[in-house]
Structure formats: structure tokens, C-alpha cells
Amino acid sequence: EAGVAQSPRYKIIEKRQSVAFWCNPISGHATLYWYQQILGQGPKLLIQFQNNGVVDDSQLPKDRFSAERLKGVDSTLKIQPAKLEDSAVYLCASSLGGTFVNEQFFGPGTRLTVL
């Protein structure tokens, strides 16, 4: 079974530039998550989708971050404009969803460096 795919794996940009990350979840997984993991810390949930609807985006800095999940499959996370403190690994995860908590499957992540 193919895992969660993410691209690019690495990205280096200057502050105030824009960047976008792409995620393709495991086939059939209704729930998709984007996490931010700063070096030395655990992942922090940014946004959760159930199919193509947003379930939780309470920790998404909406003034600069946006995310969408068209057709309930792939998702993109965008940062515009980027700040130095956005340097982190951005992880995408997916799960079966439903009313019970399921195991989340994580992609390899995109390491973002903002100079």
C-alpha cells in the first residue's frame, strides 16, 4: 500500500516569499492533517480536513497560512508571506476518519528553511 506522499521534500526561500506544499494521502483516507514541527519539538496540528471540509483550523495562522483539499483527496498548504519563524518541517498525515480515533499515517515531510 502506498503511503502518504509529500512534495517537495526540501524548500529554501527568503522571508516574505511564498511557498506551497502538496500532499497526497493514502487512498480511501477521509481525514487529512497538516502539522508543523519545529526543530526539537513535537508536531503541532495546523489544520484537519474531513473529506474536503475543515474540521479544525484553530491553530492555523490564517493571516499567512492557507490550506485547501479539493475533491477530498490531495491537499495544498500555502504560506504567504513567509517569516523566519516558519522554518520547520511540515508534515501531512491521513487516517480513515470516522467517529473513532484512528492511527494516523504520516508522510516524509517538507523541510522549509526561511532565510
Added chain:
Amino acid sequence: SQQGEEDPQALSIQEGENATMNCSYKTSINNLQWYRQNSGRGLVHLILIRSNEREKHSGRLRVTLDTSKKSSSLLITASRAADTASYFCASTDSSYKLIFGSGTRLLVRP
């Protein structure tokens, strides 16, 4: 702020020894999960323990949960060099959102 806090932050042991990591959380939970992260395989789910369970085993892993103390522990027995990784606990509350701790970095020396 993150709910779970792991202890110790870093642990170095010899291959074959047991490794114990502890996790504390702040609010009531539905379940608690442990994940492993290394550069080779990314973040991988290890085991889930529900709030009404006290102990769970999976291979060389043993997890305990004490809801009265709001704490959990992960024991890895007969450690191997391949167990070298960061280990995170992640709790879920009534909103079923995963909240990760800060992790324990485990080094298993051959």
C-alpha cells in the same frame, strides 16, 4: 501549548538494555498514542492505549497508562541500535485532536 511532556528529554543506553520513557499530560483524554520518528522512516505509529486500559503490549513494547496521575510510560525491552529515534506521546481529548509532547531522543549504542 503542547499537552504532553516527555521525560527524559534524551536517553542513551547500551544495546540489549531496556529503555523507559515517561509522558505526562494535562487534561482528560480519550486515548494516548506513542509514535517514533527517525530520519529514515519519518513519524510512525507504535501503539495506542485507551483511557480505560492500564497496560498494553506490542512485541518489545509495553505501555502503561495512569489516568489518576495523568501519565504514561513506554518501555522498550532488549533494545537494538535500530530503536535509535525520537519517541513522542500524543494524547487525544474529547475533540479527538492529537496533541504531541516534546519527545524523548533515544540513542542505543551498539
